[in-house]
Amino acid sequence: MNIGSIIVLTLIGIGCGIIIYIAYVKIPHKVKGLDKIEEISGALPGMNCGACGFAGCFAYAQELAKNPDIITQSPCSVAMQNPDAVKCLEKSLCISLDAAAMCKKAVIHCGGNSEVIYDYSGAKSCKAAAQLWGGYKKCPYACLGFGDCAKACPQGGIVIDKEKGIAVIDRTQCTGCGLCAAECPQNLIELMPADTKVAFQCNYEPLKNIPGRGKCESGCIHCRKCFNACEYEAIIWNKLKAVPEFDVEKCTLCGKCIEACPQNTLAFATPVAAKCEAAV
Amino acid sequence: MSDLIAIFLGMALINNFILVQFLGLCPFFGVSKKLGNAVSMGLAVTFVMVIASIVTWIITRYVLIPFDVLYMSTVIFILVIASLVQIIEMFIMRTNYALYSAFGIYLALITTNCAVLGVTLINNIQKSYSFPESMAAALGGGIGFTLVLAIMSGIRERLELADTPKSMKGLPVAFMVGMLLALAFSGFGGII
Numbered sequence: 418m419n420i421g422s423i424i425v426l427t428l429i430g431i432g433c434g435i436i437i438y439i440a441y442v443k444i445p446h447k448v449k450g451l452d453k454i455e456e457i458s459g460a461l462p463g464m465n466c467g468a469c470g471f472a473g474c475f476a477y478a479q480e481l482a483k484n485p486d487i488i489t490q491s492p493c494s495v496a497m498q499n500p501d502a503v504k505c506l507e508k509s510l511c512i513s514l515d516a517a518a519m520c521k522k523a524v525i526h527c528g529g530n531s532e533v534i535y536d537y538s539g540a541k542s543c544k545a546a547a548q549l550w551g552g553y554k555k556c557p558y559a560c561l562g563f564g565d566c567a568k569a570c571p572q573g574g575i576v577i578d579k580e581k582g583i584a585v586i587d588r589t590q591c592t593g594c595g596l597c598a599a600e601c602p603q604n605l606i607e608l609m610p611a612d613t614k615v616a617f618q619c620n621y622e623p624l625k626n627i628p629g630r631g632k633c634e635s636g637c638i639h640c641r642k643c644f645n646a647c648e649y650e651a652i653i654w655n656k657l658k659a660v661p662e663f664d665v666e667k668c669t670l671c672g673k674c675i676e677a678c679p680q681n682t683l684a685f686a687t688p689v690a691a692k693c694e695a696a697v
Numbered sequence: 698m699s700d701l702i703a704i705f706l707g708m709a710l711i712n713n714f715i716l717v718q719f720l721g722l723c724p725f726f727g728v729s730k731k732l733g734n735a736v737s738m739g740l741a742v743t744f745v746m747v748i749a750s751i752v753t754w755i756i757t758r759y760v761l762i763p764f765d766v767l768y769m770s771t772v773i774f775i776l777v778i779a780s781l782v783q784i785i786e787m788f789i790m791r792t793n794y795a796l797y798s799a800f801g802i803y804l805a806l807i808t809t810n811c812a813v814l815g816v817t818l819i820n821n822i823q824k825s826y827s828f829p830e831s832m833a834a835a836l837g838g839g840i841g842f843t844l845v846l847a848i849m850s851g852i853r854e855r856l857e858l859a860d861t862p863k864s865m866k867g868l869p870v871a872f873m874v875g876m877l878l879a880l881a882f883s884g885f886g887g888i889i
Contacts, residue, residue, distance in 0.1 A: 421764050425773070440788070
């Protein structure tokens with residue numbers, strides 16, 4: 418073995434390292450605004466989900482640096498959930514943000530329990546199953562439970578409840594990117610404000626069809642029992658869609674609407690919310 | 698002079714990096730979906746090839762040959778090209794941000810591109826070119842690379858609209874097109 422080769426390689430390696438270091442220190446920063454873009458992109462999640470409508474987080478940061486108003490038009494709901502990131506964005510963009518209103522998380526509008534009407538043995542994909550007579554469940558709006566949404570979730574926050582055959586979203590992990598909502602062929606997933614307390618687990622088709630009655634054991638039958646059970650006027654009855662809507666401010670997480678529901682359509686939006694209630 | 702032109706044309710067409718020597722195949726399929734991207738990738742490769750040729754020629758001449766360690770050329774060239782690209786990227790980022798965003802991710806990708814390593818190895822080890830000759834070879838190689846990338850992306854843009862069988866859509870049909878292109882380029886072999 419030639420000792421010269423070792424020495425040459427070592428010296429060239431060290432030389433390259435030193436030259437890169439000198440270049441790093443000595444090359445002047447002539448570009449203005451790059452620091453700002455880097456500061457903004459540092460506050461963004463960097464997962465490049467594309468939910469804001471731009472080609473990745475860095476492109477979003479570049480646009481924000483040019484025009485800070487973009488953040489109100491197409492907010493990054495992932496960053497909005499992180500108080501540090503919100504503070505950082507407020508500081509670098511010189512605007513104040515209402516993070517709570519911009520922050521959204523996914524809710525799935527199906528509680529399972531719809532009867533299976535035929536054996537489906539095709540491709541294990543919701544999209545494929547939905548093509549065949551609107552799915553293998555009695556309710557044509559039901560969650561088919563093959564987990565197209567779970568595959569799309571970059572956080573791994575969606576699991577399939579094998580017993581009920583539906584997807585369950587872990588809202589503590591959800592970042593509100595909305596990739597799952599785009600994936601669902603039944604349009605069951607909706608992005609709702611992050612502080613939503615009670616989830617309505619049924620995908621009604623307003624006035625056209627009533628899936629609750631006779632099609633599913635946990636579908637809404639529009640009985641208004643939840644509306645009447647609430648002592649805090651936190652439930653508003655939407656007459657057009659014939660479904661309850663929830664006022665987050667007034668809701669105290671008492672759980673009476675959930676108890677009153679004869680169909681198990683209502684549930685706490687996050688397990689955390691249920692835990693808080695138990696602690697109180 | 699005619700020597701240099703012969704080397705230039707030989708590298709650009711007859712011994713084309715992608716279609717004849719099969720170097721740099723990843724950008725050939727990876728970055729050939731849009732004409733704009735393909736051309737900027739090609740230009741970035743040409744630029745890095747020329748600069749890498751200059752530096753590696755100096756290193757071969759003044760380090761490798763005097764110390765008699767030519768057999769170490771591959772590892773040393775990788776080291777030198779990688780740090781060179783890093784420095785160039787840093788320089789462009791800090792002086793001309795528009796150019797930096799035009800190069801985008803391609804400049805960093807070129808760090809480990811085999812076509813760049815290939816041109817330096819051919820210049821310095823295989824053929825032992827002089828300085829002007831290695832410049833002509835690097836320029837020719839880069840321009841041939843850009844040309845093939847541009848042709849391929851033009852064809853692939855049309856292919857998107859063509860009625861290809863479903864199982865052949867995308868990459869499979871691109872492989873077929875690559876084969877036909879390589880066949881066409883082998884025709885240049887008859888020039889010299």
